[in-house]
Amino acid sequence: MATLNKSVPLSAYTQFSRAEWAKLSQSTTEILSALEREKLGGIDETISADEVNDIYLPLSQLLYMHMTHSVNLHENVSNFLQKKTKKVPFVIGVAGSVSVGKSTTARLIQALASRWPNSPKVDLITTDGFLYPNAVLEERGLMKRKGFPESYDIGRLIRFLYELKSGYAYIEAPMYSHLTYDILEDTVQKIIEPDVVIVEGINVLQVNKKDRRIPQVFVSDFFDYSIYVDAEEEDIRSWYIERFKLLRNTAFQQSESFFHRYRHLSDTQAYDIAKDIWTTINAINLEKNIRPTRHRADLILKKGAGHRVEAVHLKKM
Template identity: 70%
Template structure:
């Protein structure tokens, strides 16, 4: 049986027809605040794709809450409902972060007005000093570059109902974990966990239990696109950053600010081919069919197809 046979398929038109007329949309200003440096979100993308997605997630969470209530009745116990956790995976430059921010904003408008936290796994990358000591800087983003044990502990606390947790934070400017800053996660109703590694299976280590990040998800989404498009988005983003963030002397990539357009494309292409392409093909793309939903993007980061795992 092919993996795709386990999914129901919707094209853009079929999916957009599922939008409910009374659903709250985002304002133009709200949409602009969520856009990535290289990604423009059109209002129709929100209406056609993300509103139906938000409604479907609301159904999933409502089902989870009802099941929790029924189990309390069956077990004759009163236990607090733990957060509903959504995982978002996909390649570098595919637009996971923007997708996560859109979903976070729309979930916050649900009738129950839930508290929604967004956690990225970038904060769980090992510090650069550790990566250098282990000769892993050229494999940053690969499974071995993450503190998976700490990530698993955070998710365990989250699903145990802990009222307060701290998550390490990462700076894309300095390209390193922040030393003295943490993200505080306090009694959330919904937590979105976004990162390239969230659907990956750990390599067995003696100090890490045989448990995976995705074991803690109530729903998971893989953001997909043809590699040709992702590569182009990566190169375009590098060129944009060269003229913005890289100009900052504190930027890790400040040394590349004066590359000529030809040199910039060549440099970004080399990074893609030697690092990101390898990671995508070896570690990220094989996890696609572990997701409950696959969002397939085409040119302009516009979603063209949606696959939902059959239940």
Template identity: 65%
Template sequence: MSTNITMKTSEAYSHFNRLEWSSLAKPERVALSSEEISKLQGIDQVISSDEVADIYFPLSQFLFLQMTHSMNLHHDMNVFFERSTKKVPFVIGIAGSVSVGKSTTARLIQALISQWPTKPKVDLVTTDGFLLPNAKLEERQLMKRKGFPESYDIERLIQFLLSLKSGAEKMEVPVYSHLTYDRIPNKSQVIESPDVVIVEGINVLQVNKKNKNIPEVFVSDFFDFSIYVDADENNIKQWYIDRFKILRNTAFHDPSSYFHRYRNLSDNEAVEFATDVWNTVNKINLEKNIKPTKYRANLILNKGIGHRVTDILIKKL
């Protein structure tokens, strides 16, 4: 039965291979220099200029159409209800597994959106900042469940999105440090009068199914458009291991790093440790909580070897 459901779900999407998708790009392209692309890519990813041109330029142009439609609808509704409201930003959600490249995708989209004809103000918010502080996670015995739904301050995230969609002019969100592996005390990211907000995180399309009789508000309810970044699980696992090995030779050598103790692991020890973390934490979270949300997204980016996008699925309107 689950196979039939998956087939029916996938049929709700239009499929484009890489060549078909790249051919949709319109002439009025914006340019990102090699230096700009280099700054946007992750430590374990190399994003080529043709990847930006073939995949992310048409995606940016498609998102511009989505935002224009959303703004026109918002205006027409205000006219119909004879009311005026504050500026409400267009909100894009980006979901996917650990190490699949969500952050790089989000940064590329942010850079391209900022060059739209309207020159919008674009803010990028990661849900890492809404992880409960380590002290709270340890108190609740959740350190080994970090990244699972119960490790987030979902109420605070919902409140932020509610304020955002209510037209609040200035908001603050917590800031997370991947170096210390914890929320940074007394530090906030200020979001002020944005035109577009990108919300990136593994949990942004998840829903709480604990009690189906109680109506709830979900993070994705506030999205105008959502993207799921996908790849074969074996590839994601390898990317996670590769990133761990890179960090072992770089960030882990900083004494303030939470993972400083792992800086001297041999290659074999690093692979063994990262594989164990993947199998006991990330794999479980991916299969139980993240991947089931894939078909809730408006658009799915499928990646292959080298983080290159192979095809795109767009939910039929």
């Protein structure tokens, strides 16, 4: 079966340059304050007002269009069937590599979607919470494959999404600590009657390749819209190394940090270790499991230097 990768033209998509996409914005006023943008940014990623107005505001407006279409379709079908049913949440998937900035993208979408005219309740879920606990990964010899498909409890994630799309009023999602690098025991995220749910993670567009003879349910089957955050591997690797060096001087200094042993590394040592982790783990996962799912997304944000989105690819309808 042929798969799409970085060398295959994205012919199924309409490409917009940054300037072309920015022209779609329907507002000239600042939507998010400097303080809000600072809180939404990552440790190695600042968000400019231009990035919000040029890229994320048109994206938010497009998502709002899809969401309202979904609401209207539900009402029309309910009227046709003469059976009133509760509208289930509109679910947005956000995928992409480690360090590409998908978490920042998801937080920005959440902040902007919360400002839609209908003032929806918007929840953000990260699939990190559905990783197996470190004890399980250790037992299965998977600690060095953390982030690969087999390191996730996909069954639990699918059950969560089933409940979400079944209209459950209350659902619990497991939570993950990037400080301890493990699942938070006895701590859950409470999801109570959301209108919109954003599901962010490197694995959300992946499919199970083990046995294609039997019908399977995939995480993306529950999405109403999906986004892939893309960049050249050289840029992502650079961002990963820089983030590792920043964390060495911040989170790694805390005694409870899983990476506390790296707190005294020199710049050269930190660079070498981060590059080795990228090469032996993250680059392989990107090439084999993450990038091949790019063509499954409805929209692709292509980043360049400084996490600046340079182009947007929108799947043709």
